[in-house]
Amino acid sequence: MCLARLASTFFIFTNFAILLYKKDIKSYYLPISILISLVLFYDSIAVITSFTKNAKTMLLDQNILSLMGKNGNKNVMAASLLIKFPFALFVVLRSKFLGRALGVFVLFFGSFALFILNTRSTFVGLFLILVIFAASTIYFKIKSAWPKIAWPLAYFIIPISIAFFSANLVLDNAVKSQEVQGGYGTVTKRIDDITANTKEESRLRLWKAGLDYVSKHPFIGDGYGNWKLASIPYEKEYTNDLFVPYHAHNDFIEAAADLGIIGGLAYLGLFILAFLLSLRLWLKEDAKEFRLFVTISFMALTCYFVDAFLNFPTERTSMQTMLTLTMGLLFAPTYLLPNVGKKITFNHSALLYFVIGFMLIGGSIYINNQVFKSLKVQKFVMGEIDTDPKMALEEVENAFPAFPNLSTSTLLIKALIARYQFRDKNYDAALKLLRESDRDNPYLHYNDFIRTAVFADKRQLDSVAYYAYLAFYNWHRSKSYHKNAIFAASKKRDTLEIRKIFNLYNRYRT
Incomplete structure (x- = not known):
């Protein structure tokens, strides 16, 4: 894009x-x-x-x-x-x-x-x-x-x-x-x-983060x-x-x-x-x-x-x-x-420019059209992100184009589809989509959040705890991740873990 x-x-x-x-x-x-x-x-x-x-x-x-x-x-x-x-x-x-x-x-x-x-x-x-x-x-x-x-x-x-x-x-x-x-x-x-209060603004923090990233990745x-x-x-x-x-x-x-x-x-x-x-x-x-x-x-x-x-x-x-x-x-x-410049004449160079330009612009139009189709679906799917999904699975699967693989908010498209697979009890299909998209955005841990729900439905409490903790400890300011981690620790009757999760969450969100 x-x-x-x-x-x-x-x-x-x-x-x-x-x-x-x-x-x-x-x-x-x-x-x-x-x-x-x-x-x-x-x-x-x-x-x-x-x-x-x-x-x-x-x-x-x-x-x-x-x-x-x-x-x-x-x-x-x-x-x-x-x-x-x-x-x-x-x-x-x-x-x-x-x-x-x-x-x-x-x-x-x-x-x-x-x-x-x-x-x-x-x-x-x-x-x-x-x-x-x-x-x-x-x-x-x-x-x-x-x-x-x-x-x-x-x-x-x-x-x-x-x-x-x-x-x-x-x-x-x-x-x-x-x-x-x-x-x-x-x-x-x-x-x-x-x-x-310029020192407190998030913009300066973003600049500092960007400069730090450049210092660690100067060439690529x-x-x-x-x-x-x-x-x-x-x-x-x-x-x-x-x-x-x-x-x-x-x-x-x-x-x-x-x-x-x-x-x-x-x-x-x-x-x-x-x-x-x-x-x-x-x-x-x-x-x-x-x-x-x-x-x-x-x-x-x-x-x-x-x-x-x-x-x-x-x-x-x-x-x-x-x-x-x-x-x-x-x-x-x-x-x-x-005495500056020569008059341009239509020659083979101009023809080559036209052909290359037509190909690139044509490709850009195709890509933008695919993104536009995805955005139209995301509008409805993201509207259900904090509630139980209502759209039909087939409607969601068929509506998303092959790319992009991330939503505008960097949520993984396959993970969004996996929510609907999970709702319809298609656990294997949901887990397959999550495995396929793990590398698309490894920082968000949204896939681990969905896995927690899948394994909770399957009563596999060890897996529930593993993925709930993995998501929460990698993003401890998320209310949803916090709830899942507390749920997992409660099911395992681990009071020390509950206290640890509670204290970490409240350190950042009081």
């Missing part, structure tokens, strides 16, 4: 690069920026409308968390808004009165929605792009009359400032209208939280996309009930953990290359006409970089699409400089 996503992202970028190669950047940059600004306006209005509608029926925390649009959560929504801000700014700077006014309104509504979403990482990103734009404007126009410096800055800063105070007022009223204080509040409170990592498995030995001391952190909340550390130091540096090198290229285009006199284009693209890339440093945008289609487009736009001016 991760490789399929990577292949798709790569070919989207190369196709963008080919489409923009040697084209006059002035002919397409503004139309693209207008299109992106329209998407920003639509998404912003959707966030504001939903927030206003939910304000009457939801507490503030619940309301903010629900503002995800078509994204996975509100943090992704916020990041996908922010990365479009530079293009709305370009519309303001390169349009006449009507376009300029509309661009300012888009920036206001986008900023208002961003502040309502209360996402700290985007506040950091917004501050950085403000600094980049202000510094570049002052540097390149220092010898110009002051209005040429003041007006561009005003077009960007004023709508954001008005949105800041407006959103802060709205959020303050929302906090005062509810009886309890939740985790979210005013914009100023959220900004203060950026530096508060856990495999692309496997961090959610490699993180379990680190996180099982802190997370309850088989919760697995899917990501390291830092794409650079996660890339190094997955691919080794070389892979991590290669990913980081992409952004270093983009920065050096931007610097080169800023400083070259014969690239003076491209400075604003480069600045806008670099600002958008900075938004992605901040998100990648604090979250995991490689998993988000909306962010990957903007990354490929932004990279294509950033590199485009390079080939418009004198």
Whole structure:
């Protein structure tokens, strides 16, 4: 799945690069920026409308968390808004009165929605792009009359400032209208939280775990996309009930953990290359006409970089699409400089690219379709994970495709099917599925949990105790594993073991 996503992202970028190669950047940059600004306006209005509608029926925390649009959560929504801000700014700077006014309104509504979403990482990103734009404007126009410096800055800063105070007022009223204080509040409170209690945050713990894994596996990592498995030995001391952190909340550390130091540096090198290229285009006199284009693209890339440093945008289609487009736009001016590059002609190399690309994209589509089928089944099967399963065995068996072999939460697909085999008293079939999938995720010990139930039904108390203890002592924060271990010790009348299990469980969960 991760490789399929990577292949798709790569070919989207190369196709963008080919489409923009040697084209006059002035002919397409503004139309693209207008299109992106329209998407920003639509998404912003959707966030504001939903927030206003939910304000009457939801507490503030619940309301903010629900503002995800078509994204996975509100943090992704916020990041996908922010990365479009530079293009709305370009519309303001390169349009006449009507376009300029509309661009300012888009920036206001986008900023208002961003502040309502209360996402700290985007506040950091917004501050950085403000600094980049202000510094570049002052540097390149220092010898110009002051209005040429003041007006561009005003077009960007004023709508954001008005949105800041407006959103802060709205959020303050929302906090005062509810009886309890939740985790979210005013914009100023959220900004203060950026530096508060950072040592206690799970994000720092995940970074430390990732760096430790890289230090122990510097050349060959856990495999692309496997961090959610490699993180379990680190996180099982802190997370309850088989919760697995899917990501390291830092794409650079996660890339190094997955691919080794070389892979991590290669990913980081992409952004270093983009920065050096931007610097080169800023400083070259014969690239003076491209400075604003480069600045806008670099600002958008900075938004992605901040998100990648604090979250995991490689998993988000909306962010990957903007990354490929932004990279294509950033590199485009390079080939418009004198004596740079040769005109591409359709030859055997281009044909080979087309064939390879078609094969890889076709494979990616097939893999993504299989994963989508699995996700549809997981939605129902996981809904029964904490209750007695109701779905028919045949329905579950036939619905799951051959891959993936793990659920989104890293539970083993064959183990999930084994639950239904166990329910129908097909003990041998259930145990066979568990044996076949033991190596798919050896850290979770969910197979041992199912085995405990199977052997309890078969009245094999020694096996019950063996697998119940194996599961619990490898993940002692799990309530289900704890109950099984207590049950097994009780059946064996082992009071010392009961006390040991009880004390260990309560040490971590009181």
